Amino acid sequence: MRKLLQYLKTGNDKPILSDQNVIDRIYKKLRVQVLLVITVGYGFVYTCRLVLSVVKKPLIDNGIFSAQELGIIGSAIFYTYAFGKLTNGFLADHANIRKFFAVGVLISALINLAMGFSPTILLLWVVLWGLNGWFQGFGAPSGIVALSQWFSIKERGRYYGIWSTAHSIGEGLTFVGIAALVSFWGWRAGFMGPGILCVLVAFCIFIFMRDRPSTLGLPTIADWKDDHGISGIRKVDKSHNTWKMQLSIFKIPAIWVLGLAAAATYVTRYAINSWGILYLQEAKNYSLIEAGSMLGITTLSGIVGCLAYGFASDKLFNARRPPVTLIFGLIEIASLLVIFYAPPGNPFLLTVAFILYGFSLNGLVTTLGGLFATDIAPKKVAGAVMGFIGVFSYLSAATQDLISGHFIEKGTKIVDGVRIYDFSNVIIFWIGGAVAALILSSLLWNVKPSD
Numbered sequence: 001m002r003k004l005l006q007y008l009k010t011g012n013d014k015p016i017l018s019d020q021n022v023i024d025r026i027y028k029k030l031r032v033q034v035l036l037v038i039t040v041g042y043g044f045v046y047t048c049r050l051v052l053s054v055v056k057k058p059l060i061d062n063g064i065f066s067a068q069e070l071g072i073i074g075s076a077i078f079y080t081y082a083f084g085k086l087t088n089g090f091l092a093d094h095a096n097i098r099k100f101f102a103v104g105v106l107i108s109a110l111i112n113l114a115m116g117f118s119p120t121i122l123l124l125w126v127v128l129w130g131l132n133g134w135f136q137g138f139g140a141p142s143g144i145v146a147l148s149q150w151f152s153i154k155e156r157g158r159y160y161g162i163w164s165t166a167h168s169i170g171e172g173l174t175f176v177g178i179a180a181l182v183s184f185w186g187w188r189a190g191f192m193g194p195g196i197l198c199v200l201v202a203f204c205i206f207i208f209m210r211d212r213p214s215t216l217g218l219p220t221i222a223d224w225k226d227d228h229g230i231s232g233i234r235k236v237d238k239s240h241n242t243w244k245m246q247l248s249i250f251k252i253p254a255i256w257v258l259g260l261a262a263a264a265t266y267v268t269r270y271a272i273n274s275w276g277i278l279y280l281q282e283a284k285n286y287s288l289i290e291a292g293s294m295l296g297i298t299t300l301s302g303i304v305g306c307l308a309y310g311f312a313s314d315k316l317f318n319a320r321r322p323p324v325t326l327i328f329g330l331i332e333i334a335s336l337l338v339i340f341y342a343p344p345g346n347p348f349l350l351t352v353a354f355i356l357y358g359f360s361l362n363g364l365v366t367t368l369g370g371l372f373a374t375d376i377a378p379k380k381v382a383g384a385v386m387g388f389i390g391v392f393s394y395l396s397a398a399t400q401d402l403i404s405g406h407f408i409e410k411g412t413k414i415v416d417g418v419r420i421y422d423f424s425n426v427i428i429f430w431i432g433g434a435v436a437a438l439i440l441s442s443l444l445w446n447v448k449p450s451d
Contacts, residue, residue: 014214014215014216014217015217016217016218016219017217017218023218023219023224026216026218027213027218027224030150030210030213030216031150031151033208033210034146034150034209034210035150035159035162035163036208037101037204037205037208037209038101038142038143038146038147038163038166038209039143039162039163039165039166039169040166040169041101041105041166041201041204041205041209042139042140042143042163042166042170043165043166043167043168043169043170043173044169044170044173044197044198044201045105045108045136045139045170045198045201046166046167046169046170046171046173046174047170047173047174047177047178047193047194047197047198048105048108048109048111048112048132048136048194048195048198049077049081049108049132049133049136049170050170050171050174050175050178050273051112051115051174051178051190051191051194052070052073052074052077052129052274053074053174053175053273053274053275053276053277054174054175054178054179054182054190054277054288054292055182055187055190055191056070056274056275056277056278057277057278057281057288058182058186058187059120059187060419064120065120065122065125066409067278067405067408067409067412068405068406068409069122069405070405071401071402071404071405071406071408071409072122072126072402072405073122073125073126073129074129074274074398074401074405075398075399075401075402075405076126076127076129076130076133076398077129077130077132077133077136077398078133078270078394078395078397078398078399078400078401079130079133079394079395079398080130080131080132080133080134080137081133081134081136081137081390081394081397082133082390082391082392082393082394082395082397082398083134083137083391084133084134084135084136084137084138085137085140085141085386085387085390085391085394086387086388086390086391087137087387088100088104088137088138088141088383088387089137089140089141089144089383089384089385089386089387089388089390090246090383090384090387091141091383092138092141092142092144092145092383092386092387093145093246093380093381093382093383093384096211096215097142097145097146097209097210097211097212098205098206098209098210098211099206100138100141100142101138101139101142101143101205101209102202102203102205102206102209103138103202104135104136104137104138104139104142105135105138105139105198105201105202105205106198106199106202106203107135108132108135108136108138108198109194109195109196109197109198109199109201109202110195110199111128111131111132111135111195112132112191112192112194112195112198113191113192113195113196113199114128115128115129115132115191115195116188116189116190116191116192116195117188117192133394137387137390140370140386140390141383141386141387143163143166144370144374144382144383144386145212145382145383145386146209147159147160147163147374147382148374148382149212149213149221149382150213150221151221152221152222152225153222153319153375154225154314154319155225155314156314156319156371156374156375157309157310157311157313157314157319157321157371158307158310158311158314158315159310160310160366160370160371160374161306161307161308161309161310161311161366161371162306162307162310164306164309164310164362164365164366164369164371165302165303165306165307165362167299167302167306167362167365168298168299168300168302168303168306168358168362169299169303171273171295171296171298171299171302172296172299172300174194175277175292175293175295175296175299176292176293176296177193178190178193178194178292179277179288179289179291179292179293180289180292181193182288183288183289245378245380245381246381246384248378248381249377249381249384249385249388250388252376252377254376254444254447255373255376255377255385255388255389257440257443257444258368258372258373258376258389258441258444259388259389259391259392259393260392260440261368261436261437261440261441261444262368262369262389262392262393262396262437263392263393263395263396264396264433264434264436264437264440265361265364265365265368265369265393265433265434265437266369266392266393266394266396266397266400266433267396267397267399267400267429267430267432267433267436268332268336268361268430268431268433268434268437269361269365269397270397270400270401271400271404271426271429271430271433272295272298272357272361272430273295274400274401274404275404275408275426276291276295277291277292277295278408278421279423280294280295282419282421282423283421283423284344284350294350294351294354295354297351297354297355297358298354298355298357298358298361299358300358301354301355301356301357301358301359301362302358302359302361302362303362304359305328305358305359305360305361305362305363305366306362306363306365306366308359308363309324309328309362309363309364309366309367310366310371312324313367319375321367321371321372321375321444322441322442322444322445322446322447324363324367325363325364325367325368325372325441325442326438326441326442328359328360328363328364329360329364329434329437329438329441330438331356331359331360332356332357332360332361332364332434332438333431333434333435333438334356335353335354335356335357335360336353336357336430336431336434337431338350338352338353339353339354339357340423340427340430340431364437364441367441368389368437368441369389369393370386370389372444372447373385373386373388373389374386376447376448396433400429400433403426403429404426404429404430407423407425407426407429408421408423408426410425411423411424411425411426
């Protein structure tokens with residue numbers, strides 16, 4: 001382990017290059033390259049995290065696992081991801097991002113391959129899926145550190161929005177592509193397909209990703225862009241070392257409120273991700289491919305939502321996040337009410353509601369899941385603050401899976417050999433998360449970013 005940490009440690013800073021033309025050329029090229037790697041790469045990595053959402057019905061129908069057991073397995077990845085994202089977030093501030101990201105993706109891919117071949121023993125699946133969560137926790141800190149190092153404050157909303165489309169890319173590949181694999185070749189193919197894919201992705205990340213600008217002899221992004229903040233910015237003491245600055249985030253009240261808001265948002269997010277396909281199959285009589293395609297629509301609108309949130313908060317509100325968060329939160333709640341309570345028999349209305357849900361939810365994940373926190377915390381500890389928010393987000397997602405699985409199991413009856421589901425109680429729980437997130441995020445209306 002010590003050798004691995006030593007290998008992952010970031011390189012030493014190099015003397016700053018003297019030729020401004022060379023600096024400009026390298027920065028312009030590598031910014032595009034880094035953004036593509038963390039966005040497309042992280043999108044593919046998501047397929048190794050969401051497979052269980054697609055294979056739930058085959059596993060239940062074949063009597064392999066019950067809904068409650070699947071809730072236990074599903075919660076394992078969230079618990080380990082939560083703490084993995086925290087510890088890995090702290091490590092990412094010290095790590096070579098290229099190596100760090102690639103290693104996490106490779107091990108997650110190998111675990112998915114193991115799941116595809118493993119016997120269906122509950123304890124074994126809990127352990128494997130939990131390990132997968134830990135190594136999945138390498139991805140987000142790598143992305144946020146790269147963003148904070150290669151993109152300045154005034155443009156970060158837009159580029160964070162682009163990076164956030166990775167969630168939608170991954171969900172789309174899973175809900176449509178992996179659903180097709182499972183439909184044709186069975187649930188084991190759902191694990192093996194992403195595993196093989198992400199082994200290749202890990203090698204591409206290792207080849208094309210880059211570490212911090214300073215390790216390449218480039219000035220800081222703030223110096224290169226001449227962007228040292230916005231009006232009303234909070235100045236932070238940069239004389240402390242990285243570890244002390246990381247610990248300072250625990251003293252910022254707004255970070256704690258953000259964590260709670262993120263937790264509430266992730267109740268709804270992973271309720272739909274984890275149980276949405278089962279809900280559409282049982283409550284709306286959709287086939288697996290139809291249900292996957294419906295959630296696939298949310299991923300397309302989610303890409304638009306991420307980009308729209310970043311652009312609107314940067315350009316229309318001068319990098320202020322709360323006003324746009326309020327708008328997106330109201331849209332999300334309205335769309336959920338339509339999805340669950342609109343009269344049946346209107347697929348067009350349901351489709352529009354899912355489009356608006358994907359648009360608004362992904363905008364909220366963009367800000368509450370990390371963007372706003374990186375605005376508030378010092379840039380040097382972006383990985384740590386991302387990990388801190390991740391603990392709230394994914395402990396909440398894990399608890400959601402347990403509670404949702406319990407509600408769904410309790411609402412299930414067997415009538416004449418047919419399994420009948422009652423989702424009424426769990427729906428209230430899912431919508432409640434969106435309402436709580438809106439209330440908590442509104443408390444941060446006047447919070448200022450830091451340098």
